[in-house]
Amino acid sequence: MIEDEVYSFALKNALTEMKNLCPDVTHSFIFTYDGEIVAGDDTTNNKTMTQVVDSFNGIFEKANSIGGIDTITLQTGKGRIQVYCIDKNLYMLIVASKKADMTYINTVSRVLIPTILKILEKLNPTSLKNIPSPKIEIPKTKPKPKLEKETSIPIETSFSSSEQDVEEKLELEISSETLEPEKPKIEEPLPEELPELPTHQLIVDTIGGLLVRGDTVQIDKEILDEWEQLWEDKEVTEIMIETFNGETVKCKVKPITDSKLKGKGLIRIPEKLRRKLDIKKGELVRITPVIELGEGE
């Protein structure tokens, strides 16, 4: 959510600056192929943007017949409207007056906006790590060294073995065996009365769509039930995901809802979170439940 805001804010500023550079541009905004408005300058309201995007619906629906949309140019008596593809899925619309120097506007817009986009793509993950998020926490200090130690050697071996397991059955197994030798490396051992934290290796799948929460992953209900039994009916609502690059993230967890994907040993991760963790679909990650009582405290 925050990254969307950062993204949108940066683009909005870029569009406004572009308008300052080219006063003949009266309106400009950016939208996606799916019709979602990403950012607009300060003079174009949401209603107008929505109406424009709606007007283009018919064209975009049949865009495949001409190989997808590259540019749309509307010439009118008093000006010009131009839409062009600035990225794979992003389009920018510019409304300019009749006297506008379109060559200059195109030069500015086609350089400025894609550059901002590229910078955002590169900077956003870094900057996001610095933004405190109430939902997604990327522990950087204390837990990280522990996990790095854990992941550095044994995971390489458990990775290949688990791949075989996945091929054979795709059932999730608690890989506490692989963790046990690492236990002495953990400086702060868990309290004795608590059961050891079970670990699962799951295959990364992604979830997309507008209604998907960016801070919640989905795993098999069986795993959640298993954990629940382990901690005497205490519901596990958060997990720690750990990649083989040593990235870790704490996030909320829910059971997989898609019946076709149940029992496949998958973890369904929202696209943005997947990018943040720098993992690809089909890769393996390790998950551990986060228990409020006792653990790490």
Added chain:
Amino acid sequence: MPRKKLTREITTESPPIIENNVETTDTNRLRANLEKIKEHPGVVGYIFRNTSSAAIDLKDPSKIIDYAIISSSALDAAEELSTLFNLGAAKHITVQGKEVKMLATTIGENKLTIFMEKTVDPEKILKKLRI
């Protein structure tokens, strides 16, 4: 097969009976121009329609439906957007795809769209159309 038949029927249909002679002349002139434009290198076809008649001539008949929809959508969008931004009357709209370019315009009551390869300059086509 049915599509081919439809294309031929529409293309070869008899001229519309329009009471206004000026309009008939304009329409005939436009249709004549379209026939010339069709021969222009890179032009892959056109769709012409007014209140009473239509003519479709496309090199790839399998795309007639898609092209007709996108052509109509483009002309509607042109009207809507020029009204929305108070830009006066829409002159023409060019949609450039990654494979095909499309030029759509309304001249009087006649709505026409010309499909061409990406390399073709739509301005040249427009000039030919308005001769």
